[in-house]
Amino acid sequence: MLAFACAFTMFAGAASYSDKADIKATTAVDMLSSLGVIQGYEDGSFKPNTTVTRAQMAKMIFTIMNGGNDNAKAYTSLPTKFTDLPTAAWAQGYVRYLQNTGIIAGKSVTKFAPNDTVTGLEAAKMVLVAAGYNAQKAGLTGAAWAQNTMKYGQLNNLFEDVDTDLNAALPRQYAAQILYNALDMERVVWSNDIEDFKPATDVKDDKTIGGKYMDLVKTDAAQLTKVEKTSGKDTYEIVVGGNKYDKVPTDVSALIGLKVKVLLREKANGNTDVYGVYADDDSKVIATGTVGQLEDVTNSKKTKLNGTEYKLDSEPENLNVIEPNTNTSVKLSTLEAATAIDKVAGTVKLVDTDGNNKADTVVYTPAKVGKITYAGSKSITISNGIGSNDVDDYDIYEGYAKDDWTVVTDKTYTASNDIAVAKIDVVTSKVASVKSSTPKEVKINDSWYKIATGSVADDTASVKSGSTYDFAIVGNYVVNAKETEAASTDVLVVTDYESTSTGMQGTTTQKVKAYFLDGSSKTIEVEKLALTAGTDESDVDRASNNIDSDDVNKLYTYSTRSNGTYTLKALGTGNKAGYESAVNLKSGTITGSNKIDNFSISDDAVVFALYGSATNGVRHDVKVLTGKTVNDWKAGYGSQVAYATKKSNGIETVRVAVVVDSNKYSGAGSDYKYAYMTSDSYEGTNGEDNDKTTVYEAWTGSENVTLKYDGATGTPKHAGDVLIYTADGDKFINVETASDVDVVKVAITGIEKVKEGDVAVRFANGTSKTYSMDEDCVYIAVNDDKQEGMEGSSLDQISLAEEHTSGKYYANAWIVVEKTGDKNIMAIIYDADNNRLDGNLLF
Known part of the structure; x- marks a missing residue:
């Protein structure tokens, strides 16, 4: 009994509790603590998740009904039939008072069970009866008591912000929340005239529980515009509708902009204390x-x-x-x-x-974006004009560190009068595409983000397609981007070089242009270099150990150093990097049978094609191709080659290669690919030099793809168009005019759903024809109304056109038909949504 009595020693609000971080119902705990209804423990904690007993709940309701006075000694001799009260002798006065006023009942005539935990519904029932709800008339007794308690509790907003199971033991913080909500609850009486409950009074100050028992007055609703912490105190000053209120026990800045009502109590000296700030029902x-x-x-x-x-x-x-x-x-x-x-x-x-x-x-x-440039034990410095401030002047997240990107809100706008600092999560991703718009846009993980203007830190202003970055993103804006290593293996090809070292005379680095196996490229700074395979790298020496015309276009293994520079080692017999064999640049070709030195080229190989006129060994054009693309070539190509091989299932094939020639490769196969445009084509950029591209976003029947033509002069296409293209290397496509096929809208009036089956179609001019499907016919399901792809593309999904009137059908597909040879259907792009193209287009 002594321990429990000590536990209810009066302490200040949640802001002062030692475990305030664990309190979710902060406003309720603050207000009820200030009113003396609920209190903290002797050790300074509140223990928000400790559950409340029936006796403790009785004490809290008693305290409210007695204007904040919790002295119940005068009521300890009131009559009671409960025989178990001696087990909680400290609560005798509270229980006897509430029993004799009809507010609480026991679990039986003789049993109150004071030490049993109270549930949320049991606590709400006590509150409802205290507000005037007759237990019998309201059905708060008997089999349906829980259901009726829920009904009247919700009617009076008792459960608002109560985030716990109402049928389970009630945590202390949510007991406070229910009682806080009850302060604004109107008292009622039963009316025999209307056979229902009605307001207990028309007197404004007596309408609510808070008004009747605790002399609390609620102001008219007005807009909250200011919340600031009182200097040196744990209370706040607010401005509502131009009126200033101080000694507010909790931070209510989340309500700024809303119309609110202020719960007040006037003191004998004419001052007022604030005990609640409530959003108006219409706000x-x-x-x-x-x-x-x-x-x-x-x-x-x-x-x-x-x-x-x-x-x-x-x-x-x-x-x-x-x-x-x-x-x-x-x-x-x-x-x-x-x-x-x-x-x-x-x-x-x-x-x-x-x-x-x-x-x-x-x-x-307002808020600024800044980078933590210094994080000490006493001060923190943040860029972008925020500057250096004492740690105590920041309201900052745990675990802050140098180089973190943050959103900073000046103390002018915070209730705490501290500078608020929130960490920006960093996403590492490869850029799929770039739009040359204002502001610039980048595609990251299938979503478009804008680049904030005025961003000059790291690599933000020069983000390019194909490279990987650490992106700091706020909302839908990239506020910082830092390029990271994007290579999928440790091999690269050097395609250009700086003829002399940069910087001071003692500089021991050289800049070179490098292409990586994932197709990305950038200028890197080389600090360690071994030009002969198998030798140790040494410091770059401008006189004898630079990359020059004899070393460009070769394959190198690489590693990055802690300062961001690179170590390069020539690939070859002494440095095969895990390959079966490695041959660096030598005279040779990719033969017409698609081999290098009698090694077949794997479809998964990466082939760097370097071509065009040469300046000091440097070729002006570079394409990164797949082995599959190279294996479609019909003629030999190249004057120099470099390559590395691996074995699989006993067969050794080329997995990475360089091919050099004065002319562009030719003879690529004419196998067409088909897709459905889901947006208009647009201009983008690619690579480190931001070369212009034409971008096509399309649906292939199995996935949404972003395709690029190398240059800004690609054939324009619009959403809803059929796209016919061929691969131009690993990164680019050629949009084909496809003079050897026709693309026509039709109504499919018959179809034999077998391989190389027949399709009967009707054309816009009213004629009909039957075609055979090619064995490699492509099927693409679309929603033509929304100009988007649909899942399930297959021959089985295609439906016959809907007949409108006799001899008239709704067009439902495009077909791609060969003009010569077998004149087969090569692709069918069909509407799988409502089986109609262009609304009510009739054929």
Whole structure:
């Protein structure tokens, strides 16, 4: 008994509890602690997840009903039939008082079970009866008591923010939450006239439990615009509708922008204490996001946030935009147009204050992006003008470290008056494509992201397709990118070189252009170099150990050093890097039978084709090809070759090769590939030099692909077009005009679903014809209305065209038909959604 009594020694709110990090219901615990209803333990903790007993719950309800006074000695002699109260003698007065006022009942006539844990529903039942709900009239007794308790509890918002099982033992923090919600609950009485409960009084200050028993008064709803911590104290000052309130026991900055009601109690000296801040029923947050996720919706009272449109009460130019804790504002239209790194990381909150589901207020909290450049025990320095500050001046995440990228909110906008620092997660990914737009866009893991303007750190401004980066991303904006090593193995080919070393006379490095086995390329700085296979690398010496015209176009193994420079070793007999054999640059060709020195080329091989005119040994053009592409060549090619082989199942084949020639390779096979365009083609870039490309996003029948033509002059294609192409190396395609095939829209009126079966079709001019399908016929299922691919592409999925009237059918497919030879169908692109092309196109 003594231990429990000590446990309820009065302490301040959650902000002062030693285990405050474990408290989720912070507002409720703060307010109820300030009112003296629920208290902490002698060791300074609150123990939010310790469960509450029935006796403890009785004490808390007693304290509320007695205006915060928890002295129940006067009631210890009230009559009771409970025989088990001596097991919790300290609670005698609380239980006897509540029993005699009809608020609580026992588990039987003689048993209260004071030390049993109370459930959420049992606690709510006690509160409901205290508010005036007659237990018999409300059905709070008998078999349906739990169901009726739930009904009336929800009606009065008792369970709002109660994140626990209501049928299980109730944790202390959620006991506080239920009681906090109860303070705003209207008292009721039973009316025989209406056979229902009605308000107990029309007197404003007596309507609620908080008003009746604790002299709490709630203000009219007004907009909350400012929340700041009181200097040197654990309380806050707020501004609501122009009125200032101090000694607020908890941080309510999450409600800034909403209309709120303030729960007050006037003191004898005329001052007021705040015990609650509640959002008005008609005031709510519609959506939240970052400034970068905002988009303009042209000529309308709407805005778009993170891809979703929201209605506004006025034009973006005129909408109310507030910045927390300041008198400054900015136009929503200005935020919608922001692309700068110091704008896009700010947060926005769309607020509806009048219940019409349209945003009438935007809360904008500015933020900067910065990199931690120094992390000491006493101070932290962050770039982008944020500077160096004492550790105590930051509200920062655990485990912060040098080189972390962060979003920083100035103390002006925070309730704590500290600089808030949040870590930006870094994503490592290869860039699939780049759009030369304003701002620039990059495709990362199948999603497009914008590059924040003004980004100059690391490699952000020069992000290129095909390279891998560590991306710091906020919302839908890349705010920093740092290139990483993207090679899939440790072999590269040097294609260009710096003729003299850079920097000071003592510099021992050389810059070279390198292509890696994954097709990426970049300029690297070489510090260690072995030009002969099998010898140890040595420091680069400008006079005798540079890469020059004799060493370019060769294969090298590589490793990176701690300072970011490279060590290169020539591939060859003394350095085979795990290959079966390795031959560096020598006279030779890829023969017409697709072999090098009688070794077949694996379809999975990587072949570097270096061609064009030469300057000091450097070829002007480089393509990275697959062995499969090379094996389609019909003629021999090359004047010099380098290669490495491996064995598989006893067969030794070429796995990596270099082929050099003055002319571009030719004789690629004419096997066409087919796809369905899912967007219009657009201009992109590729490689370290940001060479222009034409980009095609399409559906092949099995996957969405991004294809590129090497140059900005690729044949334009539109969403919904049929794309016919051939491979031009591993990275690029050629869009074929395909003069030897026809692409026509048809209505499929008959089909024999077997290999090389027949297809009967009807054309737009009303004629009909039957074709045979090629044994390699391609099937591509699409949704023509949405211009997107559909799963399940197969011959079995194709349906016959729907007959509109006698002799008229809805067109449902494109067919690609050979003009000569067998005149077979090579591909069928069909609508698998509603079996119609172009809506109601009739053939």
